[in-house]
Every structure is written in C-alpha cells, then in structure tokens.
Amino acid sequence: MQVLHLELTNFRSYEAAEITFAPGVNVLVGPNGVGKTNIAEAVGYVSTLNSHRVAADLPLIRQGNDQAIVRSTFSRGQREIQLEIAINQGRANRLQVSGSPVRATDFISQLQTVVFAPEDLSLVKGDPSDRRKFLDEVLVARAPRYHSVKADYDRVVKQRTTLLRSIAGTRGASSRAGAESTLSVWDDQLAAHGASLLFGRLSLLNEISGLVSQAYEHVAPGKSAGIAYLPRSFSDIPSEDSLPRNRQALEELLHKEIALRRSEEFARGVTVVGPHRDDVLLTIGELPAKAYASHGECWSMALALRLAAFELMRTLDDSVGDPVLILDDVFAELDSTRRKALAQVAMTAEQTIITAAVAEDVPAELAAQQFVVTPGQVARGN
Amino acid sequence: MFDGAIADLVTELGRLPGVGPKSAQRIAFFILQSEEEDVRRLADSMITVKEKVRFCSECGNVSEEERCRVCVDDRRDRSMICVVEEPKDIVAVEKTREYRGLYHVLGGAISPIDGVGPDDLRIRELMTRLADGRVAEVVIATDPNLEGEATATYLARLLGSMDIAVSRLASGLPVGGDLEYADEVTLGRAFAGRRRIEP
Ligand SMILES: Nc1ncnc2c1ncn2[C@@H]1O[C@H](COP(=O)(O)OP(=O)(O)OP(=O)(O)O)[C@@H](O)[C@H]1O
Ligand SMILES: [Mg+2]
Ligand SMILES: [Zn+2]
Secondary structure, three states: OOOEEEEEEEEEOOEEEEEEEOOOOEEEOOOOOHHHOOOOOOOHHHHHHHOOOOOHHHHEEEEOOOEEEEEEEEEEEOEEEEEEEEEOOOOOOOEEEOEHHHHHHOOOOOOOOOEEOOHHHHHHHHHHHHHHHHHHHHHHHOOOOOOOOOHHHHHHHHHHHHHHHHOOOOOHHHHHHHHHHHHHHHHHHHHHHHHHHHHHHHHHHHHHHHHHHHHHHHHHHOEEEEEEEOOOOOOOOOOOHOOOOOHHHHHHHHHHHHHHHHHHHHOOOOOOOOOOOEEEEEEOOEEEHHHHHHHHHHHHHHHHHHHHHHHHHHHOOOOOOOOOOEEEHHHHHHHHOOOOOHHHHHOOOOEEEEEOHHHHHHHHHHOOOOEEEEEEEEEEEE | OOOOOHHHHHHHOOOOOOOOOOHHHHHHHHHHHOOOHHHHHHHHHHHHHHHOEEEEOOOOEEOOOOOOOOHHHHOOOOEEEEEEOOOOOOHHHHHHOOOOEEEEEEEOOEEEHHOOOOOHHHHHHHHHOOOOOOOOEEEEOOOOHHHHHHHHHHHHHHHHOOOOOEEEEOOOOOOOOOOHHOOHHHHHHHHHHHOOOOO
C-alpha cells in the first residue's frame, strides 16, 4: 500500500501542512528539531493509533490547542481510502474511514505500517513491557481483532488488581469472604481473556520466529539469532515449548495457576498470573541479547525484529500489499553493511518514508523523492 | 476566557456527560441568545424532574409514584424478572416489545476501579424479591462489556442454588457496547435468543 496524501492540522509542530508522497522511496530532510519525525509519527499514528515515541496522545496536539486532526489518503490495490482522526484533549478521539465513523478495531485494520526508529533499541535493552508491546503491536497488525482482546485483557488486570489491593487492605473475615466471591468472577475473566491473548502471541511467535532469524542473518551475517516466548507466570513451565497450543487448555492452565498463587496475590495485592507478566527472549549466538549483545548487535536485533514484522505482513495469504515502511532517523546509527541490508529492503517495498537530518546519511541508491522540511512546512525538493 | 455568569454556566454544562468544553461554550451562547421563556421552561423542567421523580420501591426504575408503570401493570408477567444496570436500559428493552415481564435495576455493574462491589448494587433487594418463589425466570441483561459480564457471572452463581431459570441475553449485542445504544432489532433478537447460564 501507499500513503498518497497527508494533511495535518495542529498536529505536533504543524499548524497546517500537506504532503503528497510519491510511490517508492520518500526522504524527508532537514536540521534537528525541524519536524521530520513528527511527519513519520503522524503516518504511524493514522495506521496504528499509536505513536512510536509517546504513550499518551496529549503531546501530539499542538501546544495551545485542544484538537489535532490527521487526514490521510492511501491506496490499497486499486482502492483509495480516506482516513481521518481527530485527537481530542480530554474527550474520546473521533475516527473516520472514507467519511464514516468507525471503531478503533475497524480503523487500525486499514493502513499498515512498520516503523523502525532509534527508540527500538529498547526492544532489546529495555524492560519486558517493551517487548510485549512489540509483540502485541504486530499481533494487532496481523489480526486487528486482537486490538479489543488486548484492551479487554488490560482492563481485566486493572479491575482485578484494584480488587486484590482492596482485599489486602481489609481485615474482617466476613468482608474478606465477600470480596473473594467477587474475585472468583474476575479470575474467570482473567483466565478467559488472558488465554485469548496468550494464544494470539504464541501463534504469532510461531509465524515470526523463522523470519527474525532470516532477517538477522541478512542484516548481520555470521551469528544466528532467535526469539522465544517466555511465559513467566507459570511456576512450573519454564519455556513456551511446554505450553499447549490451544485456547481452552491455556485457560485451564491459567485457572490452575491463579488458584495456586492465591495467597501470594492476597499478600502482595497484585495480579501475578497472566500474559501481562511474560517476556520475549532474544538470543544472538545462543546468548541472551539483553545481557550479552554488543551495542551494534542490539541494533541489528532491533532492526531484524522490525524487518521480520514487515516480511510477515507482506507475505500473509490475505496480504493487501506491503506495509508502508517508515525509517525514522536510523541510517546514521548503522554501519555500512547494515545500511546496505536495510536499503535493499527499502528498495523493494511499495513505499518507504525515511527521515534524516543529513541527506548524506541515506544510502545513495535511496536518493529518490526528497522533501525539505522547515519549521511548520514540508516542500518537495529535487 | 469568560468570567462571571457565562463562565459559571460553561463550567456547569461542561460537567454533563458527553459535553466537552467546546460544546459547553456553544450551548451557553445558545442559551444566552434564546428567548427568556424558553430558557425558563428548560430550567423548570430540570427542577421538576428533580422534585417529582423518584425510584420505584419494587424494581428501582424511575417513577413519579411509589411504584413504577411496569410494576403496577397487571398485564405484565410476574414470573419473570429482567435485571438491568440502569433505568435507561428498561427503555431500550421496552422498545423491542419482546419482553412482557418485570424488571430489576441494579444501579450499575461490579467495577472495582470505580469502587463498586456487589454490596453497592441492588442485589440484596433482588434476592428479597425472589424469596417468595413466584419468580421462575431471571433474564440478566447487563451491558455486553467486561463489567456487565462479571456482574452477570456473579448473579448467575448467586442464583444458581435457587430453583430459578437464569439466562443471559444472547450475544449479537456489540461487545464493549452499552445496552441503551443497541438498536431495537438487535436487542429484540438478543432477547429471543437468550441462553441459560450454568452457574
Ligand atoms: N505538541 C507540540 N506542539 C508544538 N510543538 C511541538 C509539539 N510536539 C513537538 N513539537 C516540536 O517539534 C519539534 C520536534 O520535531 P521532530 O521530532 O519532528 O524533529 P526532527 O526534525 O525529527 O528532529 P531530529 O533531527 O532531531 O530528530 C520540537 O522542536 C518540538 O518542540
Ligand atoms: Mg527525528
Ligand atoms: Zn418498578
């Protein structure tokens, strides 16, 4: 697919800006702080409703305003589709596809993007939550209904943890018995929604692990890289190999573990069982990347993860074309081998959007449509 | 931005559900430009609703009398109770014309985040109504979202030991939705296809 047109109103540093993208490679160039990443971020946001930089929406709204609007026209095969988001301060955002209001799940199943950015180093070096986020993002891109599975699961954990905390604070045996009868209701929800999410993640891992190894081999030939799911909430299941690949069985397993950890949960007032505690193990040459990999290897691993996601999306049976590849300020971080490897992929993608402070950082073969970014404006170069 | 009376009005309007700061401003200026008698009628109807309307002593529905219109209606099937979260849900169910039994309003759903547990809902009142054995079926029509589901499960377990058929509205209702926003056809179908839940 291709982003044809992007229109920003009060988004980040832009009061009003329009860009018409070209097929193939698009390079946004301009000095630091001028607003290049803001453009890349807008394209990513209109695709996933997530920013690759911030968790909250507020920073996306231009200082001093209470609404930002992102409009985009993109093409999928022969079809042209309009997307519009109004990001509202203190109110629900409004989403439209070709003029009709839609729910988030229907919105994010439209335009597909894969973003690679300096922040991605945290996929390797950061907390388990960074890796879970990666997995869930790809899962949602792969099967949009997981957007609501994830949202429901997060809410169950929040509800249940609040309840546990309140039980931890009660003394009287009778009020505690009352709270426990409510807890069993939330146990059911945790096991049911948790099993759905876990099942989705395991299926995804199954699909993507070979692609990650291949991508790493392409980016940094030599050592082999691997990815595995780390189910950390089961006391006697150390690796994903011993997990059943069946939603029902996972639900029963979660139920059993919840019962087992009851007293620990009461004592700590936290939900200790469930996929919100899990991690992803990344290995380079058999060693865990987080603790052992060199700085450059970490970069290669992060890049391999994104490229694997890209490859997965474009080769799906029901694929609707390549996702738009967005490379935010990453060439400066890579050595010449890896630059070349990344450039090769970018060349084959239907559309790539690249940002760079210095044009020379971008490999010469990608010197296609250039845009010069100045504060608040984007103009076609060359 | 504004001060005095207008600012106060914008603040008050902004506290209404679904009214953001911009809408609050628009409504405030609309009121400012309206005829005084129109505004007075609006204000009076707000006061009247507060003075006159109370909650039905039997089911918790809104009512201007001791018991609501449904509860006093002899033609209703007294062997069935439909449990809903809010009085507005009764309006939605009534529109379907699928259901001829009585109602019970819980006053919300179980939600620890909002500090709502079973004791904060009208569950004890429901148990009292069920005690005399005249009710044979309870239909749980809580919202099709997490909290509604949790509440339904809780009730189903509670009622499991009694000799009462317990059913839950069939899905087909949009998940994550509000009952009041479900269209009549969908809601009607959901009623027709309600299913027993095993405690
Ligand atoms: N909500 C906002 N309102 C106004 N300005 C903003 C907002 N958010 C970010 N900015 C401004 O946008 C600029 C950053 O833009 P951006 O991150 O796109 O820069 P860049 O061109 O990618 O720079 P670099 O080359 O350093 O990565 C900053 O100057 C920042 O102050
Ligand atoms: Mg940048
Ligand atoms: Zn009544």
